[in-house]
Amino acid sequence: MKTQLYLLTPPKITPDFVETLDKVLASGDVSALQIRLKDHSADEFDPLIPPLVGAARRHQVSVIINDDPHLALKYKADGVHIGQEDASYAQARRILGPKAIIGVTCHDSRHLAMLAGEQGADYVAFGAFYPTATKTPKAKASLDLLSWWTDLFEVPCVAIGGITSENVGPLVEAGADLVAVSSGVWDHPDGPLAAVAAFRAQLS
Numbered sequence: 001m002k003t004q005l006y007l008l009t010p011p012k013i014t015p016d017f018v019e020t021l022d023k024v025l026a027s028g029d030v031s032a033l034q035i036r037l038k039d040h041s042a043d044e045f046d047p048l049i050p051p052l053v054g055a056a057r058r059h060q061v062s063v064i065i066n067d068d069p070h071l072a073l074k075y076k077a078d079g080v081h082i083g084q085e086d087a088s089y090a091q092a093r094r095i096l097g098p099k100a101i102i103g104v105t106c107h108d109s110r111h112l113a114m115l116a117g118e119q120g121a122d123y124v125a126f127g128a129f130y131p132t133a134t135k136t137p138k139a140k141a142s143l144d145l146l147s148w149w150t151d152l153f154e155v156p157c158v159a160i161g162g163i164t165s166e167n168v169g170p171l172v173e174a175g176a177d178l179v180a181v182s183s184g185v186w187d188h189p190d191g192p193l194a195a196v197a198a199f200r201a202q203l204s
Contacts, residue, residue: 004031008182012039018051025059036066069095107139128161150175165198
């Protein structure tokens, strides 16, 4: 299976961002969208999140809410991505039910990944693989980690952290099932559509 693009929203958006998102998702190159509005307060979510979920639905893209399973339930997302400091896997599964997608951040830890896989996580996320301005990484992951995981386990793995169309190649070769990208798309000098096209060339 070829590596797929897992797109994260920018941490701060305006209401008209959904128009850009719609065009990007219409390209057909995005497998999943994570709504990650870190620079917004919770009282700003109601006008912002439903249109993003709607855009994902229009283009048959799985939509994931970052951190909070209660928000995923509220906005009828397909699932949640949880970090090690967020709700536990068991809590998220209890809140969202058996069919929801639950992904777990595992940093550079084989132990955390195996634990998440044993519990039933739908994917594990490793990173950061490259320097990133989106957040301060808690760990630096190696390409060997991806190879080790994909050789031994069937649970999909996501590579995250500073990924661009220029540096994604080694992650694809190492076996990443998905690559999670934010600024590598939204801050591309030629615009997000050009960025997605550049990723398409590298992932196919």
